[in-house]
Amino acid sequence: MDLGPGRRAAPPRFVLRGVSEKNRQGKRGAREKLAAEREKQRSRDKRRRALIVGASVVCVLGLAAVIGVVAANAGKDDGSESAGPVVAPSGAQGKDGLAIPVGEESAKSTLTVWEDFRCPACKAFELAYRNTIHELTDAGQLKVEYHLATIIDGNMGGTGSRKAANAAACAQDAGKFPPYHDVLYDNQPPETDDAFADENKLLDLAGKVDGLDTTLFQECVKNGKHNSWVEKSNKAFQNGGFSGTPTVLLDGKNIYQDRSMTPAKLKQMVEDANK
Known part of the structure; x- marks a missing residue:
């Protein structure tokens, strides 16, 4: 448009x-x-x-x-318990005869040790405190009561804890517990290696202790004479409410949990108690 x-x-x-x-x-x-x-x-x-x-x-x-x-x-061994009677080692003391004593009965201080021969922490404690403990027991100032447990058998599998504990109890029968106790820790296998389940290994180590490797000791180890006693001791540990091994008590006080504890401090505490 x-x-x-x-x-x-x-x-x-x-x-x-x-x-x-x-x-x-x-x-x-x-x-x-x-x-x-x-x-x-x-x-x-x-x-x-x-x-x-x-x-x-x-x-x-x-x-x-x-x-x-x-x-x-936790706390089990190989899943089976010994059916034999509970035979305590010679000289065992304490409740149910579950403590192996070392030192003078008259000592004013008592160190209670719960341990497992397969336990690396137990070995560490022994190597750190052994000389001090020996010095104090030899001087009559300290009495040690050893209680044996088998928690590593339960946690890692195997029977080495139990068999080593039985062998140590056999050494107690022969009056050779302290030196054989130390030999076991000096030759402790790795935690995952159940070498102590081999009785021949335990017998070979007995050769490192003068006068221990006898026919009587060999039969005691091979027959598991104190196996039921060891299992009873382990049950007492389980029922004791302890957090693990080692558990170390000085006159009833847990000193292993004291981070400031040293061999020198332990020695001073025992000497003070004996004054």
Whole structure:
């Protein structure tokens, strides 16, 4: 249509409608795409939460299983107990005759030691305190009561703790407990190595103690004469509420848990008690 000079015709309306419709479709498509992305993100978040919760449950169940196995095995040996009578070693004292005494009965201080011959921490204690303990017992100032346990047999498997303890009790029968006790720790195998389950190993070590490797000692070791006594001692340890081996008590006070304890401090405490 001719509108005269200087005037232009308006664009056809159908063009505007077309552009408007295209914009609306574009916006609707963008909204739908955004909604779809949000839904995908929600789905991913949901799966992630499910995986985290699932993993946490697995970890808790796994930890519970481990704790259950450790608790079930704690304090056991090879799963069987000796059926023989409880035969205490010569000179055993204390409740139920479960303590092997070393030192003068008249000593004013008593050191109670719960130990396992397969226990690395027990060896560490022995090597650190042995000379001081020997000095004090030889001087008549300290009496030591040794109690034998078999917790490593239960935790690691095997029978080495029990057989070594039986052999030590056999050495007590022969009046050779202190030196054989020290030989066992000096030759302690790695914790995972049940070498003490081999009776020949225990007999070979007896050769390091003058006068111990006798026929009587060999029969005592091979026959497991004191096995039931060892098992009874281990049960007393379990029922005692102790946290582990070694447990070391000086006149009833747990000194092994005292981080400031040293051989020199132990010696001073015993000497003060004897003044």
